[in-house]
Amino acid sequence: MKTFATVLFLLFISLDVFSQYTHQDTLRGSVTPERAWWDVTNYKIAVTPDYAAKTIKGSSRITYKISGNVTASMQIDLQQPMQLDSVFIGTQRTKLSYQRDGNVFYIQLPAGYPNGLTADSIELFYSGKPREAVNPPWDGGWIWKKDPEGRPWMSVACQGLGASVWYPCKDYQGDEPENGASLSMTVADPLSAISNGRLKEKRSNGDGTTTWTWAVVNPINNYNIVPYIGYYTNWKEDYAGVKGNLECSYWVLEKNIDKAKAQFGRDVKRMLKCFEEWFGPYPFYEDSYKLVEAPHLGMEHQSAVAYGNKYMNGYLGMDLSGSGWGREWDYIIVHESGHEWFANNITTQDIADMWIHEGFTTYSEVVFVECNYGKKAADEYCQGLRKSISNDSKVIGPYGVNKEGSGDMYPKGANLIHTIRQIIDNEKTFKDILKGLNKDFYHKITTSKEVEEYISRKSGKDLSKVFDQYLRDTRIPVLEYKIENDAISYRWRECIAGFNMPVRIYAKNKAYTINATENWQTLSMKQLDEKEFSVDKNFYIHSSKSDYVIPKLKN
Numbered sequence: 001m002k003t004f005a006t007v008l009f010l011l012f013i014s015l016d017v018f019s020q021y022t023h024q025d026t027l028r029g030s031v032t033p034e035r036a037w038w039d040v041t042n043y044k045i046a047v048t049p050d051y052a053a054k055t056i057k058g059s060s061r062i063t064y065k066i067s068g069n070v071t072a073s074m075q076i077d078l079q080q081p082m083q084l085d086s087v088f089i090g091t092q093r094t095k096l097s098y099q100r101d102g103n104v105f106y107i108q109l110p111a112g113y114p115n116g117l118t119a120d121s122i123e124l125f126y127s128g129k130p131r132e133a134v135n136p137p138w139d140g141g142w143i144w145k146k147d148p149e150g151r152p153w154m155s156v157a158c159q160g161l162g163a164s165v166w167y168p169c170k171d172y173q174g175d176e177p178e179n180g181a182s183l184s185m186t187v188a189d190p191l192s193a194i195s196n197g198r199l200k201e202k203r204s205n206g207d208g209t210t211t212w213t214w215a216v217v218n219p220i221n222n223y224n225i226v227p228y229i230g231y232y233t234n235w236k237e238d239y240a241g242v243k244g245n246l247e248c249s250y251w252v253l254e255k256n257i258d259k260a261k262a263q264f265g266r267d268v269k270r271m272l273k274c275f276e277e278w279f280g281p282y283p284f285y286e287d288s289y290k291l292v293e294a295p296h297l298g299m300e301h302q303s304a305v306a307y308g309n310k311y312m313n314g315y316l317g318m319d320l321s322g323s324g325w326g327r328e329w330d331y332i333i334v335h336e337s338g339h340e341w342f343a344n345n346i347t348t349q350d351i352a353d354m355w356i357h358e359g360f361t362t363y364s365e366v367v368f369v370e371c372n373y374g375k376k377a378a379d380e381y382c383q384g385l386r387k388s389i390s391n392d393s394k395v396i397g398p399y400g401v402n403k404e405g406s407g408d409m410y411p412k413g414a415n416l417i418h419t420i421r422q423i424i425d426n427e428k429t430f431k432d433i434l435k436g437l438n439k440d441f442y443h444k445i446t447t448s449k450e451v452e453e454y455i456s457r458k459s460g461k462d463l464s465k466v467f468d469q470y471l472r473d474t475r476i477p478v479l480e481y482k483i484e485n486d487a488i489s490y491r492w493r494e495c496i497a498g499f500n501m502p503v504r505i506y507a508k509n510k511a512y513t514i515n516a517t518e519n520w521q522t523l524s525m526k527q528l529d530e531k532e533f534s535v536d537k538n539f540y541i542h543s544s545k546s547d548y549v550i551p552k553l554k555n
Contacts, residue, residue: 029402321384359413
């Protein structure tokens with residue numbers, strides 16, 4: 001039981017943490033009473049951009065089910081300076097009033113609502129000049145660019161920033177539309193307008209514009225629903241996947257078609273083959289797989305992956321690992337497609353747990369290297385990623401305020417997974433866990449804790465201290481050791497209380513797994529020369545010689 005002093009201390013700590021965040025952060029990142037009573041089942045979005053004025057107008061029809069006690073209003077997110085023009089509810093199209101609170105609108109519901117309804121819809125008409133992307137995809141918004149021929153080229157990149165930067169929605173990662181979404185784009189001829197899923201209609205309006213409507217039938221993150229508008233050309237091919245033929249469709253600027261066919265032709269099918277072998281079936285067969293050339297580097301837009309790597313190997317020609325293996329393949333094709341399994345299929349409720357998206361997807365790069373260049377190459381690639389880890393803040397961020405954790409979630413998350421692979425020490429079990437995650441959390445919202453407990457349960461090993469060490473602490477554990485008196489003594493330091501991770505060492509050309517703890521332990525090892533001792537580099541740890549005096553072993 002907590003003492004009163006302890007309660008006060010925890011309260012002050014909590015207030016200090018949340019004082020860093022604004023009222024708007026909380027509205028965006030938490031389940032407010034005005035969000036709690038309804039769950040989105042479908043989005044039907046329409047947008048008409050004005051390239052010259054850099055403005056848009058459109059509508060967003062949100063279908064939802066009523067899942068809780070209805071409040072007097074509904075929270076709808078739409079970021080400034082965008083404006084709501086009018087709101088209608090239900091089949092009778094009753095017009096509703098609303099009030100603004102920064103980036104949130106409170107829609108006033110009719111008296112007596114819901115009157116026995118279990119589901120309903122609301123249609124929101126909007127317009128304005130959306131925030132323009134400064135450095136997409138990192139500093140995102142609506143993108144108004146020109147292609148190399150000087151013609152209009154438009155898109156959106158809004159992960160983190162939020163889909164409400166350009167259309168009204170429930171801008172919360174924990175609520176995906178379970179019955180999918182559609183996006184209709186009305187654009188000037190002869191522009192093409194591409195989006196997620198499959199093309200449902202291409203309608204000429206007789207006024208020099210055409211409306212393109214695309215739709216997905218699967219759940220989708222808000223930030224993944226995006227337009228790509230430009231002078232595109234298209235080709236398709238089928239991939240013989242584990243669930244049958246998967247339609248692969250590619251949309252690129254006309255002048256780049258030859259380069260695109262060569263680059264995509266080399267990496268897409270071998271990526272799909274590798275990931276289906278390791279992670280299970282591509283999660284969105286019904287919606288197809290697409291790569292769309294984008295006016296930014298790339299993003300994991302579900303079934304319409306944004307590609308902007310300039311048809312180069314590596315990350316714009318660079319190897320992020322420094323191992324050499326990262327220049328053998330196109331980083332954006334592999335990494336962003338990996339998100340189809342981790343982020344788009346398995347999605348975290350709060351972005352504080354985004355390491356599930358980014359750590360596992362970065363590990364998909366390791367898997368891709370292993371599939372194509374072997375285990376040794378994959379180990380070298382994963383170890384090389386460590387040079388990007390700063391360990392300056394925790395991988396898991398604060399909950400309820402729309403705040404991600406450290407950028408270490410990419411390389412450190414991947415190295416955590418690689419370390420766990422060594423602890424499990426059974427390749428079949430490890431691969432079964434990766435496949436099992438995508439099967440058992442198929443199209444679901446989850447949390448880091450749920451995933452952590454799943455891996456512990458399926459591996460038959462209690463990994464809770466390992467997860468806490470790497471996700472909720474910034475220190476990298478140090479294996480302190482001393483070789484003396486025909487023995488090796490060892491312990492963990494720079495670690496959380498109770499840290500007990502086993503680790504593999506090599507002594508006299510033989511592998512040993514030692515169950516190190518914070519307390520000194522000793523392993524008899526006669527005539528061991530220090531040059532014959534090493535720690536397995538696949539464990540993300542540090543090691544250090546100690547001045548500890550080892551007691552002589554009794555005969």
